Amino acid sequence: MERDPDVIAGYLTDASNLRGRAEALFRPTTAHEVAAILRRAQADGVPVTPSAARTATTGSACPDGGWIVSLERMRAIVGFDGDVVAAQAGVGLADLDALLEGHGRFFPPDPTSWRSCTLGGAIATDASGARSFRYGATRRWVEALDVVLPTGDLIRARRGDPIPADWPRVQRPPSAVKSAAGYAAAADCVDVFVGQEGTLGIVTQAWVRSLPVVPVVGLFVFCPDRGVAAAMSDAARRAARADASGAVSPRCIEYFDRAALALISDLTPRAAAGAALFVEQPIVRGLDAHLGAWLELVDAVGATADDVWAATDRDGLDRMHAARHAVPARVNERLVRAGLPKIGTDLAVPDAAMSRMFDAYEAAPVPSVLFGHLGDNHLHLNLLPRSVDEVAAARAYHHALAAAAIDSGGTLSAEHGIGRVKKAWFEEFAPPDLLVSSRALKQRLDPGWILSRGVMFDAATPRGAAG
Amino acid sequence: MKIGVCVKSTPDTAITRFKYTSGNDGIDAAQVKFTVNPYDEFAVEEAARMKEAHGGEVVAVTVGDAGAGKVLRETLAVGVDRGVHVDAVNTDSLATARLLAAVARSEGFGVLFCGKVAVDDQASAVPAMVAELLGWPHVSVVTAFSTDGATFTASRAVGGGVEEVVTGALPVVITAERGLNEPRYQKLKDIMAAKKKVVGVVTPESLGVSAADLAPVVTFSAYADPPERPKGRVIPGDAAEAARELVRLLRDEAKVL
Ligand SMILES: Cc1cc2nc3c(=O)[nH]c(=O)nc-3n(C[C@H](O)[C@H](O)[C@H](O)COP(=O)(O)OP(=O)(O)OC[C@H]3O[C@@H](n4cnc5c(N)ncnc54)[C@H](O)[C@@H]3O)c2cc1C
Numbered sequence: 001m002e003r004d005p006d007v008i009a010g011y012l013t014d015a016s017n018l019r020g021r022a023e024a025l026f027r028p029t030t031a032h033e034v035a036a037i038l039r040r041a042q043a044d045g046v047p048v049t050p051s052a053a054r055t056a057t058t059g060s061a062c063p064d065g066g067w068i069v070s071l072e073r074m075r076a077i078v079g080f081d082g083d084v085v086a087a088q089a090g091v092g093l094a095d096l097d098a099l100l101e102g103h104g105r106f107f108p109p110d111p112t113s114w115r116s117c118t119l120g121g122a123i124a125t126d127a128s129g130a131r132s133f134r135y136g137a138t139r140r141w142v143e144a145l146d147v148v149l150p151t152g153d154l155i156r157a158r159r160g161d162p163i164p165a166d167w168p169r170v171q172r173p174p175s176a177v178k179s180a181a182g183y184a185a186a187a188d189c190v191d192v193f194v195g196q197e198g199t200l201g202i203v204t205q206a207w208v209r210s211l212p213v214v215p216v217v218g219l220f221v222f223c224p225d226r227g228v229a230a231a232m233s234d235a236a237r238r239a240a241r242a243d244a245s246g247a248v249s250p251r252c253i254e255y256f257d258r259a260a261l262a263l264i265s266d267l268t269p270r271a272a273a274g275a276a277l278f279v280e281q282p283i284v285r286g287l288d289a290h291l292g293a294w295l296e297l298v299d300a301v302g303a304t305a306d307d308v309w310a311a312t313d314r315d316g317l318d319r320m321h322a323a324r325h326a327v328p329a330r331v332n333e334r335l336v337r338a339g340l341p342k343i344g345t346d347l348a349v350p351d352a353a354m355s356r357m358f359d360a361y362e363a364a365p366v367p368s369v370l371f372g373h374l375g376d377n378h379l380h381l382n383l384l385p386r387s388v389d390e391v392a393a394a395r396a397y398h399h400a401l402a403a404a405a406i407d408s409g410g411t412l413s414a415e416h417g418i419g420r421v422k423k424a425w426f427e428e429f430a431p432p433d434l435l436v437s438s439r440a441l442k443q444r445l446d447p448g449w450i451l452s453r454g455v456m457f458d459a460a461t462p463r464g465a466a467g
Numbered sequence: 468m469k470i471g472v473c474v475k476s477t478p479d480t481a482i483t484r485f486k487y488t489s490g491n492d493g494i495d496a497a498q499v500k501f502t503v504n505p506y507d508e509f510a511v512e513e514a515a516r517m518k519e520a521h522g523g524e525v526v527a528v529t530v531g532d533a534g535a536g537k538v539l540r541e542t543l544a545v546g547v548d549r550g551v552h553v554d555a556v557n558t559d560s561l562a563t564a565r566l567l568a569a570v571a572r573s574e575g576f577g578v579l580f581c582g583k584v585a586v587d588d589q590a591s592a593v594p595a596m597v598a599e600l601l602g603w604p605h606v607s608v609v610t611a612f613s614t615d616g617a618t619f620t621a622s623r624a625v626g627g628g629v630e631e632v633v634t635g636a637l638p639v640v641i642t643a644e645r646g647l648n649e650p651r652y653q654k655l656k657d658i659m660a661a662k663k664k665v666v667g668v669v670t671p672e673s674l675g676v677s678a679a680d681l682a683p684v685v686t687f688s689a690y691a692d693p694p695e696r697p698k699g700r701v702i703p704g705d706a707a708e709a710a711r712e713l714v715r716l717l718r719d720e721a722k723v724l
Contacts, residue, residue, distance in 0.1 A: 219655060269652035288662070295659060308655035312541070313502055314479060316653060 001026060011068050014054040015113075016421050017341055020062035022049070029073045031146055031154055031204035037069055038202070038450070039152030047453045048150075050198040052090060052121035055113040057344075058419020060125070060197045060455045069202060071120050083210055084143055089120025089203045096208075105210040108135035111415070112325060120203045125417045126180050126195030130324075131280070133375035134240070134251035137178060137415070139194045141209045147193050147201040150446035154204075157189035167192070168440035171433040177348040178376045179411035181418055182430060182456065183438045192441075197417050198452040200445050214282040216251070218311035218320045219294055222261075223303050225274040226358060229255060231301040232277055233374045234351075239297075240375075247293030250279040253375030254324060257362075260371040263330045267323040269309050277374070278324055280317075287312065327371050331382045340385050343394045345401055348378035349410035360404060365397055366390045378414040402429065418456045427457060468523040468616065471576035472514040472547065473567055473594070476531055476538035477504040477587040491689050494587075501538050506582025508545075509643035512650040513612055514580045515546025521616055523577075524548045528570045530555055530563050536666060543661035544653050550666030553674070558683040560588075564596030565681065569674035571601055576638060578619070583608045583642040591642075598640035606633045608644040 002008065002025040012020045028034045041048045047066030054061040071090030077099055079086035085096060085107075093107065093114040100106050109122060110129035117127070123145070128137035135141075144158040163169070163186060170183045183200075186192045193201055223229040233255065239248040256264075256276045265271045281290050295305055311317045335342045349357050354377045361370050361381045372380040381401070383394035402412055406429045412418070418426045427435065435457060442449070442457075449459050478494070479502040486495045503511075514525045527547040529539040536552035543550060551574070553566045571579050581594040591607075598605030610630075611622040618636050624644065625631045671681060702709045702716075718724040 269654075291655060291658060295655060298655070305656035305659070306654060309652045310544075310655040310658050311653065312658070315502075319652075 008068070011051055011054070011070060012062065014056040014059060014061035016057055016059040016062065016419065018059040018062045018420060020049070020059075020064055022063040022066060022068045024066075025068045025070060027070045027073045031148055034069060034148045034202050034204055035152045035154050037067070038148055038150055041067060041450050042151055042448050045448050046450060048450050049452055049455075050120075050124070050202045052118040052124075053092070053113075053116050055117045055121065056125065056419060057416045057421075058197075058413075059421045060417060060419030060452065061121075062420060064420075064454050066450070066453075071118060071202075071204075074204060075118075078205070084207050085210060086205065086207045087119055088205050089118065089123070091119050093117055093119060093122060100210050101213070104213050106213050107208060107210055108141055109138040112328065119206055119208065123194055123203055123206055124196060124198050125415075126184075128178060128180070128415045130252035130254055130373055132178060132415075133253055133373060134244075135211075137180070139184070139191065142190055142194055142206060143209055144207040145190055145193050145203050146205040147203050149201045150448070150451040155189075155201075157193065159188060159190050161189040163189050163192060166444070168437055168444055170441060171437040172431065175411060176350040176409050177411050178378060178414045179348065180415050181411050181413040181422075181426060182434055183441065195417070197419060197455050199442060199455050200451070202451070214284065216280045216282050216317070217287060217290060218317045219277075219279050219281065220268065220309040220311075220320055220323070221277045221279070221298060221303055222270045222273040222307040222309075223275045223277065226257065226362070228302050229275040229277050230355065230358065230374070232297060232303065235297055235301060236279065237375055245282075245284045247285055247289045248281070248297055249284070250281050250375070252278070252280050252373070254278040255371060255374035255379060256327065257370040259367070259369045260327050263369065264323045264326045267319070267326055270307065273307070278320060327369065328380070328382070331369050331384070335384060338384075338386070340387075340391060343383040343385070343391070343398050345379070345381040345398060346413045346416045347402060347405040347410055348373075348376055348414035349405050349408050351377060353377070353405075353408035353410065356408070357401075357405065357410075360401055364394075366394050373414075376414065377410075399425070420455060423455070423457055468521065468577035469574055470514045470517055470523055470525045471571055471574060471579040472507070472510045472525060472527045472542075473579065473581040473597075474507045474511065474527045474529045474539055474542055475504040475582070475585045475587075476501045476529060476535040477585055478502075487690050491691070492687055493690065496534075501534055503538055503541055504582050504585045504587075506584055506586070506643055506645070508582075508650045509645065509647045510580035510582050510641075511542050511545060511547060512648045513641070513643060514578075515651070516648065517578065517612075517614065518546070518548075521614070526551060526574055526576070528567060529553065530557055530566050532556070536668065539666055540661065543664040543666075544658040545651055547664075549664060552666050552668045553671070554668050555671050555681070558681060559685040560590055560592035561596055561684055562681040564593045564600060565676055566671060566674060567593065568597045568600035569676050570669070571597065573674065577616075578614065578637060579603075579640045581640065581642045583644050594640050594642045601638070601640070603638050603640055604635050605640040605642075606635075607642045609641050610644050610646045612641055612647065 008025050026037050049063035051068050051070045074088035074090040077087045110131045111127040122138045126137050126139050170185050172185045184191050233253050311320050367384045369382045385391040385394045478499045486498045488495050518525050525547045526549050527542045528551045529535045530553040539550045557563050584591045606621040608623050609621045613620050621633045623631050702712050
């Protein structure tokens with residue numbers, strides 16, 4: 001147990017603007033140590049927050065008093081059978097990929113933070129990334145989990161293992177979009193512990209599947225305006241859904257608006273354009289077949305072939321990824337310099353609602369940058385207020401956007417989760433059944449509400465819906 | 468004017484883990500992904516810019532097997548008009564230089580751009596040999612180049628921040644240093660257009676280079692990994708104690724303090 005406030009100070013923040021507090025820090029090395037800590041905490045009623053790389057953007061890794069359990073010393077890769085990797089939860093996604101790369105394989109989920117975040121963090125938040133358009137979020141790749149329940153019991157959950165009969169079932173309608181908002185309507189025992197944001201158990205070890213590396217060609221298509229980019233994205237998505245190994249079958253479709261492109265004009269061949277798409281096309285039919293088909297698509301939607309930057313080798317792809325990743329990084333730099341908070345959306349909507357969402361994003365009342373996962377109808381609108389008044393206007397606008405997204409069947413959070421910063425909105429927008437059943441499950445697994453207390457939802461609801 | 472550029476197919480060091488051939492006398496090519504030697508990309512770009520400024524034709528030349536010919540094709544999408552693939556084994560630098568010089572002579576290049584070094588053997592030998600065989604001047608590690616079609620000016624960084632400016636008459640062999648230019652982005656349109664461009668395959672015989680000319684003067688006897696780095700040392704104990712021990716080791720053993 002570490003009680004030195006100077007050491008603990010390094011564990012009080014994540015990538016949100018929150019700063020937490022804690023009395024003690026544990027850095028266990030085995031599941032049994034984790035179990036012992038939780039048993040004691042449950043007995044004494046001490047809140048516990050699991051903490052990994054603290055890249056969460058929602059405050060979910062910020063402790064609110066009590067103890068921190070850091071997974072930093074549990075980063076061993078314990079097995080690899082050619083497909084499934086078994087690793088302790090604190091292993092970095094980058095370390096996982098380094099191992100897999102040596103065997104010509106990769107871990108499909110690719111949160112932008114993959115260089116720094118951990119496997120356990122990705123599982124706890126059901127992280128996703130650009131390639132999730134093709135491969136889905138982390139959930140799909142998890143085969144089994146070792147979990148220490150809040151009571152200190154250690155369980156091993158395998159795919160297909162039934163959920164114990166006395167665990168309340170989470171009630172929620174099936175989602176038409178990628179979503180990381182709240183507990184899943186779990187199909188088996190593994191599902192329960194993916195996307196739970198550290199509130200239902202501490203994952204100590206995971207077994208995850210991998211895929212063989214496929215060569216890809218990267219295309220960065222500069223478009224005259226949003227309409228052309230959206231038409232191209234729609235057509236590519238239709239083609240990919242119809243035939244996942246067709247000539248046009250991208251594994252990601254990323255969007256950039258004019259402001260986003262202006263931020264990275266030194267990293268791309270075009271100084272300015274109305275909009276752009278970045279796609280990665282796996283080469284499954286010979287490069288020429290893919291390039292020819294994309295060229296036809298480019299012509300058909302009214303873009304021009306001369307405005308398509310193409311990367312056929314590692315160097316070129318690295319340059320494209322650098323440009324893609326520079327957008328959020330440069331947004332953040334600008335805001336830090338201005339000393340103002342970033343207000344960023346993580347909303348996703350069904351196909352039919354995307355065009356209206358685009359209109360709403362583009363009508364933002366303060367300067368903004370719009371980019372992200374258009375293939376999943378999941379764009380990040382970054383509002384860049386220039387004054388305190390504009391901060392308030394931006395927050396209000398974000399709330400209105402969230403309401404519109406939910407209204408159309410979308411989600412409050414497609415990838416980052418709820419954490420502490422979005423729990424009031426979650427409470428406001430989530431179906432009452434979901435909140436009631438989620439609280440019931442939490443109560444059953446964590447009778448003392450010790451684990452990540454105040455993350456996702458609080459014990460009592462303002463509406464009194466928990467009864 | 469015909470502008471020549473030499474291109475070598477070298478292992479993509481970003482993704483390649485080297486394995487030696489069973490006899491330890493070479494790299495096992497089957498395990499390696501090959502790509503354009505990074506310094507040759509600056510040479511290609513400079514050739515393309517020279518053509519854009521003065522007109523002419525950019526011809527890229529490589530010596531190697533069919534794989535090298537394929538790598539050469541990559542340059543056709545970034546400013547090269549035509550390729551010449553000399554189908555021969557790179558036995559040693561001099562043999563390669565003889566073949567490249569023969570192509571330069573038969574094509575009648577006005578300038579020949581090369582990379583300053585190939586990242587596989589790190590020899591930096593071929594361009595100077597080509598120049599010598601042709602009787603042309605040779606300027607190495609060039610960071611700026613200009614020409615009026617008859618004469619040229621080239622700058623080279625000679626160390627200590629000093630820049631040396633060399634002028635002379637064409638033809639000339641130039642080797643490109645990083646910073647000479649920023650290679651262009653590859654466009655989809657250019658990749659498609661490149662498919663219609665031609666890479667001519669020639670043999671040493673057709674260039675008038677005999678087997679005797681190609682007999683290696685250097686033999687490669689063995690490759691070996693560098694010795695493994697000694698393991699790092701962890702100094703145990705509490706911070707103050709460990710710091711004292713660290714200072715002692717730095718002073719008495721490493722002798723850096
Ligand atoms: C620059 C940047 C880019 C990002 N991009 C993406 C993106 O593209 N997609 C995306 O989905 N997210 C993204 N994120 C958010 C974040 O990186 C992910 O949520 C990530 O998966 C969190 O991993 P972590 O190891 O940092 O976990 P932490 O931040 O330490 O923890 C996150 C949550 O998981 C819990 N937790 C951590 N480990 C365990 C465990 N072993 N058992 C139980 N609970 C645990 C914590 O209590 C907390 O609730 C980004 C963040 C940043 C800063």
